[in-house]
């Protein structure tokens with residue numbers, strides 16, 4: 001499509017938007033707002049990133065992002081390092097910078113503060129400042145205070161919370177087809193601007209477009225927009241992530257119980273998930289949650305509760321189970337190969353989950369580090385995350401990277417599956433068996449049916465299911481770890 005033919009949404013009013021931070025959330029938000037018809041200035045203080053984005057490099061692995069960036073870059077979406085200019089030109093400023101975990105477990109809000117102070121220097125007319133980053137309750141008040149302390153009159157801004165619920169790997173679809181849009185606004189004026197921004201989605205208008213990104217929302221079923229107080233919206237985001245992490249830790253604890261009793265956690269999870277009050281999602285056992293959100297958000301939520309004098313020790317247990325789950329997996333590897341020292345292991349998966357190149361807090365990386373400390377040598381493959389992993393686990397005598405799954409498997413004492421990439425569930429098992437020194441697979445993501453693995457001659461260990469061995473008959477083969 002040429003730029004002259006760019007789709008414009010005739011009914012909705014375009015609103016000039018600045019997005020500060022062009023990472024996983026900021027970049028996706030910027031191109032999706034453009035897709036909804038708004039002119040966007042995307043700001044980042046990393047000059048190399050800005051240059052790359054202007055040149056059309058998305059920098060992250062995310063479905064539909066190249067397509068949307070190609071459609072709008074340097075036109076409806078401009079990239080710049082100049083936050084002052086973006087502030088002056090736009091009505092709404094979305095802050096989407098990182099809020100990493102500090103040493104105490106709190107969210108480190110120094111990037112949010114730095115951006116706030118810079119915005120303050122350029123406000124000359126009314127702006128809505130939008131918290132898109134995940135922040136603890138009361139952050140909106142801190143932003144307001146910082147703006148006023150830096151000389152901005154109170155009538156020139158409102159701060160609203162519009163938390164982001166996208167998942168890496170399906171970020172664009174999630175943004176344009178959200179389960180819900182949450183707008184926490186204590187001012188009617190600011191709330192109205194946010195409602196206008198999202199109206200192409202909430203009115204269903206976007207879903208009429210023949211070239212729109214497909215997803216679960218439609219003209220007849222557009223996403224709901226929930227208006228709340230600013231504090232409620234801040235809490236909704238932290239509570240949602242903490243609850244999802246809790247669900248994962250819960251099923252992981254259940255999987256350990258299944259291993260101890262020779263039950264099958266997949267059957268248990270299905271039996272639970274069919275209860276509509278529980279639902280099937282996030283009941284997949286594995287090697288623990290990771291990524292840039294759950295670990296830090298659970299810690300930050302717990303820390304906020306502590307500071308407010310609320311006993312929320314439940315979250316400590318969630319974290320504890322998550323740490324133990326990775327250690328259990330290493331024990332499982334040991335139980336399969338006997339001694340770890342000197343063992344050559346093939347690893348499939350480095351990203352914290354499939355369909356992304358993000359390795360932040362990846363359980364796969366943690367497990368590899370533990371195995372390296374135990375004296376194993378690792379040959380790893382990931383479809384997208386090798387380059388990022390190389391930076392923290394450099395290639396050396398014991399750490400190597402392979403160009404594909406089969407190269408990784410060559411002569412290995414066992415093969416470990418650590419990330420749920422779809423392609424890892426479709427391996428040529430016969431070929432794999434020939435390549436491995438010993439036909440042992442330890443699957444941290446339950447990608448295979450144990451019966452199929454027996455048929456292909458593998459000893460197969462997974463999570464919360466009986467171990468199976470090919471040499472013995474099925475009835476007697478199931479053992480505990």
Ligand SMILES: NC(=O)c1ccc[n+]([C@@H]2O[C@H](COP(=O)([O-])OP(=O)(O)OC[C@H]3O[C@@H](n4cnc5c(N)ncnc54)[C@H](O)[C@@H]3O)[C@@H](O)[C@H]2O)c1
Nearest residue numbers: 021022023024025044045046096097098099133134164168
């Ligand atoms: N990644 C996710 O899946 C996800 C989902 C929902 C919410 N969130 C939240 O969104 C926020 C951003 O997460 P992310 O994964 O996109 O982070 P990220 O690290 O990928 O991106 C942050 C960007 O902000 C830029 N930045 C930092 N300081 C800046 C400044 N002063 N001026 C301009 N740019 C600056 C960085 O250069 C970087 O490009 C976090 O609070 C996160 O918790 C993330």
